[in-house]
Amino acid sequence: MSPTDIKGHLEEHRRQSVEDKLGITEFRVDAGNPHMKVNPDLCAACATKPCLYVCPANNFTLDAEGRLVMSWEGCIECGAAVTVCHTLGNKGLTWTYPRGGYGVRHTQG
Amino acid sequence: MPEEQRCDVIVVGAGPAGSAAAHVLAKAGLEVVVFERGEYPGAKNLFGGILYTTVLNQLIPDFWQTAPLERQVTRRRFSLLGRDGEVAGEYDCKAFSKPPYNHSYTVSRAKFDRWFAERAEEAGAFIVPETVVDDLIRKDGKVVGVSARREDGEFYADVVVVAEGASSFLAEKAGLRKAFDPNRMQLAVKEVLALPAAVVEDRFNLEADEGAAVSYLGGDAVLGMFGGAFIYTNRESLSVGVACSLHDLPARKLTPNEVLDHFKSHPSVRPLLRGTETIEYSGHMIPEFGRETMPSIVADGVIFVGDAAGLVNISPFYQEGTNLAMASGVMAAETILEARRAGAPMSAATLQAYVRRLEQSFVMKDVQKYTRLPELAARTPQFFNRYPYLLCDLAREFFTVDDRPKEEIEKGLIRKLRQEVGLLPLARDLWRMWRAMR
Numbered sequence: 001m002s003p004t005d006i007k008g009h010l011e012e013h014r015r016q017s018v019e020d021k022l023g024i025t026e027f028r029v030d031a032g033n034p035h036m037k038v039n040p041d042l043c044a045a046c047a048t049k050p051c052l053y054v055c056p057a058n059n060f061t062l063d064a065e066g067r068l069v070m071s072w073e074g075c076i077e078c079g080a081a082v083t084v085c086h087t088l089g090n091k092g093l094t095w096t097y098p099r100g101g102y103g104v105r106h107t108q109g
Numbered sequence: 110m111p112e113e114q115r116c117d118v119i120v121v122g123a124g125p126a127g128s129a130a131a132h133v134l135a136k137a138g139l140e141v142v143v144f145e146r147g148e149y150p151g152a153k154n155l156f157g158g159i160l161y162t163t164v165l166n167q168l169i170p171d172f173w174q175t176a177p178l179e180r181q182v183t184r185r186r187f188s189l190l191g192r193d194g195e196v197a198g199e200y201d202c203k204a205f206s207k208p209p210y211n212h213s214y215t216v217s218r219a220k221f222d223r224w225f226a227e228r229a230e231e232a233g234a235f236i237v238p239e240t241v242v243d244d245l246i247r248k249d250g251k252v253v254g255v256s257a258r259r260e261d262g263e264f265y266a267d268v269v270v271v272a273e274g275a276s277s278f279l280a281e282k283a284g285l286r287k288a289f290d291p292n293r294m295q296l297a298v299k300e301v302l303a304l305p306a307a308v309v310e311d312r313f314n315l316e317a318d319e320g321a322a323v324s325y326l327g328g329d330a331v332l333g334m335f336g337g338a339f340i341y342t343n344r345e346s347l348s349v350g351v352a353c354s355l356h357d358l359p360a361r362k363l364t365p366n367e368v369l370d371h372f373k374s375h376p377s378v379r380p381l382l383r384g385t386e387t388i389e390y391s392g393h394m395i396p397e398f399g400r401e402t403m404p405s406i407v408a409d410g411v412i413f414v415g416d417a418a419g420l421v422n423i424s425p426f427y428q429e430g431t432n433l434a435m436a437s438g439v440m441a442a443e444t445i446l447e448a449r450r451a452g453a454p455m456s457a458a459t460l461q462a463y464v465r466r467l468e469q470s471f472v473m474k475d476v477q478k479y480t481r482l483p484e485l486a487a488r489t490p491q492f493f494n495r496y497p498y499l500l501c502d503l504a505r506e507f508f509t510v511d512d513r514p515k516e517e518i519e520k521g522l523i524r525k526l527r528q529e530v531g532l533l534p535l536a537r538d539l540w541r542m543w544r545a546m547r
Contacts, residue, residue: 018366021300021390028148050359056298056366056392077153078392079276080296080365084355087288096278100258101148101239108301108346108389109155109218 018058022074030102034072035095036082042092043068050084051093068092076104116140118445119255119266120234121242121279123150123226125431126415127272128234129438131226132168135233137446142264143226143234144257146241151222153274155391157299157339157350159322160221161432162212164439169228173210177220179343180320181210184313187426188377190329191501195377206319215320215341215348245269245283245411251456252283252410268410268455270441272434275394275416277404283411286404291356293402293483295336295395298365299350300373302385306345312381313342323381326425328497330372334361335486335493337425338372340381347385349373352395354486365392395430397423399480400473407460412441420467422475423482424546433472440466478546485545489538491530496538499529 043049049068051060057074060081075098082095097103118134120127123145135141147153159182165172183205188197205211230236237257246254246263254265271279275294280286306317313321323340325331330338336353351368358365373382398404398419406413414420415434422429444463445455453459467473486492503522513521526532 016370016387018390021366021387024387025390048359053359053362053364054296054355055364056296056390058364058366076390076392078296078298079394080355080392083276083289083294083394084291084359087291088356088359096243097146097241100146100241103153104391105148105152106155106219106389106391109151109220109222109391 026105028102029073030099035098036072037094038070039092042090046090050088051081054080054084115265116142120270122272124154126434126438128226128229129435130270130442131234132229132232133439133442141234143236144240144242145238149223150226151219154218154222155393160214160216164435177224179215182213182322183319184321186323188325189497191498194501196500196504215343271413271417272415273417275396277417280404292487293397294355295352297352298369298392300387301389302347303388304385309342327493333494397483400477407457409457410455414438414441424479436472481545
């Protein structure tokens, strides 16, 4: 038997959305001061767009025209997007740590 | 440069590696400044895991009497998930319920790392939270300090200990590491699920204070990708997560949250999570460089420790990180102290003694032992996407009750194994796996 067809499988179960999960996680957002940015030209030319599939917070999505849309407030700072962008993608993402004391704040970890 | 901007040692990061280094150095009387980007040490940290404490116990004897620990791990379970079932093996040991508790605990990193950093502070280290270090300062090729993101952000020291964590930007900026290999980097996502202590104990067959660690290897836990899943019992919560290679997620066009939701809703997992409530969501990378692709971990004026150096034991049975981090922090500190006693400059040649210390200890020996596992996983994906499913299928046939004579059932199993994989290819793969772990 082969691995489950996930999309079909997930439909069968009530899920908690990523937004719900981020909603209960603590953040101190550095308003107006994003710690990451994308280069629209490089991202438009990126055939693989691996960032779409590795971000736990779904911060990278496509708009109706297929253009990459990035949000940063819900970034949990795992570093995966920038890692795959610079190796499997077109190096369009620039990422630094948020300002000290800002960003995600674990109370459990 | 003003005098107050200079100290003996700068440590970047107040996780287990950085705090261990700072603790040893400060105790020896050195002036140590630790920069931590979180609001408090631990604010950015997490693991899905067990804190192994042999190194910690040497640093802070009988730490278990005061440290914020969740449960001592007495029960280890290893599981392979098929589509609608599970084949698992378990080891439970009551001797592990007595001091020193087999040196294995579940902890909340936000609480433990904070406590551990406070012990370094108590030893005399100066911890500066809410401060990002953006770069190393070099002079004539030698690292002489760090550039921190704050006013008057240049700080100087004889040597810098980088305990930055898995992202390791400072090593990249310093040209000491190449871009990560996605096959050698795992991404873990985790949820902490609240559950009353009595329910945790009943559900996982534990006495008070005892804990369980459940490891799911490949299979339907991660939809056949290179990786695994985990459940750890905390006092009043469960840590539940999945880890997959950064190569496989885009290749399969699956997001980590989808994989985690799939794991949580698997029919053999769902009952373990019944009645829980998610209280935190988090993600972290796990470096699996092994020995061969490990970056340079010393250069003139700088030492890398913990995840920043890629010091992780990736064996599916052990999965150790925090103890290797603490051990490397201690060894980096001892190397610095030895160099100072000898009056030697903090050059790459002097600091090479740190690498030798690691090599003579369990740290590098264990990293070396499992260094070929990621390559094996990339070459033989059937360990993750085929064999766990096959084993569950075979177990199902073996246990299915019907009127066939048992001899016929057993012959059927061998026949199925021959058809699906072939005995020779299976033996070859198992041999390869055994070879990759010796």
